[in-house]
Amino acid sequence: EDKVVQSPLSLVVHEGDTVTLNCSYEVTNFRSLLWYKQEKKAPTFLFMLTSSGIEKKSGRLSSILDKKELFSILNITATQTGDSAIYLCAPKNSGNTPLVFGKGTRLSVIA
Amino acid sequence: SAVISQKPSRDICQRGTSLTIQCQVDSQVTMMFWYRQQPGQSLTLIATANQGSEATYESGFVIDKFPISRPNLTFSTLTVSNMSPEDSSIYLCSVRGGPNEQFFGPGTRLTVL
Numbered sequence: 008e009d010k011v012v013q014s015p016l017s018l019v020v021h022e023g024d025t026v027t028l029n030c031s032y033e034v035t036n037f038r039s040l041l042w043y044k045q046e047k048k049a050p051t052f053l054f055m056l057t058s059s060g061i062e063k064k065s066g067r068l069s070s071i072l073d074k075k076e077l078f079s080i081l082n083i084t085a086t087q088t089g090d091s092a093i094y095l096c097a098p099k100n101s102g103n104t105p106l107v108f109g110k111g112t113r114l115s116v117i118a
Numbered sequence: 119s120a121v122i123s124q125k126p127s128r129d130i131c132q133r134g135t136s137l138t139i140q141c142q143v144d145s146q147v148t149m150m151f152w153y154r155q156q157p158g159q160s161l162t163l164i165a166t167a168n169q170g171s172e173a174t175y176e177s178g179f180v181i182d183k184f185p186i187s188r189p190n191l192t193f194s195t196l197t198v199s200n201m202s203p204e205d206s207s208i209y210l211c212s213v214r215g216g217p218n219e220q221f222f223g224p225g226t227r228l229t230v231l
Contacts, residue, residue: 039218048208048225050161052119055218095160099218105151106212106220110160 009034013096013109020116024086028112030096031078038101040079042070045093086116120145120213122223130229131201138197139226141211146191151212161210167194201230
């Protein structure tokens with residue numbers, strides 16, 4: 008059975024702090040790992056990672072995958088209150104199956 | 119990327135009633151997925167809806183409770199039947215955008231009193 012574990016489950020930081028969110032997974036026929044940000048209802052896509060060790064960046068967000076150790080991290084530098092959200096990771100296998108999500112990390116950034 | 123709309127965006131319903139949620143996509147897609155997110159929980163897959171065949175339900179979800187229609191490649195409905203307060207959730211439809219992409223609709227926030 009596929010498993011996804013995210014940590015921490017929740018995190019409260021001050022504006023300007025740097026945070027690291029973790030995602031470990033066990034997936035048969037792993038193909039890629041996706042990160043999403045969920046602020047209100049709909050998750051919005053952040054990153055898709057397919058190769059180990061290659062960092063993906065988008066502004067203050069970056070993410071990297073380790074396929075040997077079966078985990079990924081999402082970093083957010085110089086956090087802002089607008090970064091407050093639930094961050095979800097979802098590993099994808101090579102079939103047509105839908106994404107299976109971790110429980111998410113609820114990040115709260117306070118001014 | 120696919121543009122997905124859902125209706126209604128939110129609703130408050132009485133227990134014992136049913137609600138049908140609509141999902142419209144701006145392009146033809148083979149696979150559509152329905153997820154539920156209960157308060158404080160992550161997304162849980164309810165079923166996969168393919169056009170021209172019956173939906174495939176995940177463990178813990180049954181067709182009598184969550185009937186799904188998929189009349190064409192751009193539209194699907196999910197009905198939450200005989201609702202109870204435990205059905206209060208966000209319901210999300212989702213489509214595959216490519217082999218490694220999956221997009222979500224804006225969600226329907228359902229509250230059952």
